[in-house]
Amino acid sequence: MSNESLVSSGEANEHGYRPFTLGGFHFDRDEHFVHITWPTGRHEAAIEPFLKALMRDVAWNFFYGTVNFDAVIGTLNHYGNVDLFAGRFNQAYREAELDHTENFPHDEIKATFEAMLGDWVNESFDPFAAPQETGSAYGLKSGANTAAVTRTRIAANRMVGLPDDEPLRSDESGYPVNRMFADVDQTEPHVEVVPGFESEVSAFNFFAYLSRSDVTWNPSVVSVCRDSLFCPTTEEFILPIIHGNDRVEWFVQLSDEIVWEVEDRDTGKPRAKVIMKAGDCAAMPADIRHQGFSPKRSMLLVWENNSSELPGQIARGEAPVVPVRF
Numbered sequence: 001m002s003n004e005s006l007v008s009s010g011e012a013n014e015h016g017y018r019p020f021t022l023g024g025f026h027f028d029r030d031e032h033f034v035h036i037t038w039p040t041g042r043h044e045a046a047i048e049p050f051l052k053a054l055m056r057d058v059a060w061n062f063f064y065g066t067v068n069f070d071a072v073i074g075t076l077n078h079y080g081n082v083d084l085f086a087g088r089f090n091q092a093y094r095e096a097e098l099d100h101t102e103n104f105p106h107d108e109i110k111a112t113f114e115a116m117l118g119d120w121v122n123e124s125f126d127p128f129a130a131p132q133e134t135g136s137a138y139g140l141k142s143g144a145n146t147a148a149v150t151r152t153r154i155a156a157n158r159m160v161g162l163p164d165d166e167p168l169r170s171d172e173s174g175y176p177v178n179r180m181f182a183d184v185d186q187t188e189p190h191v192e193v194v195p196g197f198e199s200e201v202s203a204f205n206f207f208a209y210l211s212r213s214d215v216t217w218n219p220s221v222v223s224v225c226r227d228s229l230f231c232p233t234t235e236e237f238i239l240p241i242i243h244g245n246d247r248v249e250w251f252v253q254l255s256d257e258i259v260w261e262v263e264d265r266d267t268g269k270p271r272a273k274v275i276m277k278a279g280d281c282a283a284m285p286a287d288i289r290h291q292g293f294s295p296k297r298s299m300l301l302v303w304e305n306n307s308s309e310l311p312g313q314i315a316r317g318e319a320p321v322v323p324v325r326f
Ligand code: PHB
Pocket: 216, 217, 218, 219, 233, 235, 239, 243, 249, 290, 300, 302
């Protein structure tokens, strides 16, 4: 079955945008807002933050655990199928019994979200770009930005620096040094390799590598060692989702500063404000949700444990929600 045939969508409305349906959820957009309805309620959100959240949910394949678009709408990844919910991680909605969840096969919800991005993102808007590096998301339908909305995260073929690595390494690659990282030293380390080991030993300037990232809040994968994923990213403005973790993850702040708002994953009750300055390292517990604020473009290393066993072990109490107990 082609992706297109999975998508339930109607004719364009008076603003030029097609509506979309997923089970009991209905999505419509106008010049400023997305209007979402479900059997027990409705929700309106500004279209720009909505599209930025939707873009990440699609590009990351629903990510680890929960992707809250805002305090009401979001997805919960069961790795193969995905819950779409309203008010599920919002204590007031739950107490009022207004929350609603439906489960969809991964391919069905992904195809619908992709089609929504394809139709609702105008030519001038790039949902991955920093606010000052993109045009507006608002207004009547005007073209499309297929290149931007079909972008996926860059993953290295091998350890970066070895022959066959991914391309984000030079001006010729089409990735110029970002305006915010003009002061980052671009000198590459000099490595003298014993003959015969040229394809196995290398080093590269990690800061120079990251200074060429043209997107924000989109971790790439630069090294994979079994389930250990090193995912560096450049951040500017606000993480467009509120991420509910289903495992512990580590943050190493490589430059500048990010302020994290950390809340209880299920209720949204505030738990901590973490101010991370260059060189700081933090572990985010498996029972929280968090959103980052980066006043200036900064470099962050996200270290993920990709083991598919972890969410179940944590849910059953067999693995702790924090990496260390003091
Ligand atoms: C996270 O939710 O942990 C996260 C997501 C995207 C980023 C950084 C952190 O760019």
